[in-house]
Amino acid sequence: MRNLPTLFFLTAAIFALLGMIWGIQMSATHDHTLSPAHGHLNLIGFVAMSIFGTYYALTPNAASSRLAVVHFAVTTTTVLTLTPGIVLAITEQSESLAQIGSVLAVATMVLFGYIVFRHGVGSANTTKYPDQNIQSHPAQ
Template sequence: MKKLPTWFFATAAIFALCGMIWGIQMSASHDHTLSPAHGHLNLIGFVSMSIFGTYYALTPMAAESRLAAVHFGLAFVTVVVLTPGIALAIADQSEALAQIGSVLAVISMALFAFVILRHGVGCTESHPFHDHEGRPKPAE
């Protein structure tokens, strides 16, 4: 399935653009108070989403699973909750969103680990030169 990796990569690019714009704004204002939130936006929003997209592009059988779609939704919600949550915590307003976002991040990564352990890595779909487990068939 090519659609899910595309969603991961497109979302990662949007989060990266938001992070870049935010970084420029912090630099221009000389106020780097929210740097930890900015860093998490870049790390989880861009880096993690890109890694997830790469995995699903390389492992189409995993991308076709229902868990993969759940993983995308969970990873997206994690970024949307965690980033403003950290900003609110820094502003001494509330730590609740940051705490919820942190738990969501752990669940998202645990789900990713489960998907990897369940599906392996790489092309595991039916292929004329691979066996049923995705390994290359010996030459005849």
């Protein structure tokens, strides 16, 4: 998908905003009980998604693959299951959703590793010296 990097970054910004609002709420109430869930929302939802978005912006071949769209769906689903899953686990209601989210988180990273292995990093058209104006020995 052409706009996949944009999709990753927009989703990352939404997750970051939600995570920050949650952080402010924790600070205001002095109740940090759910901070691990907040941490995972920010780290997978914002940090990992932004790194993935950067990779796809640098590597258009990977971004245009179907597997990259699957990668976006699995990453988003990971955040949407793992975050409430950790809340349920901390409040001792259920561990099932956290377990599902954990498996999805691993799947996200396995997919990312496979896509990087398959497509490498960077544009396929990039030559060793893409900018013809760069001089290897600039005049003093």
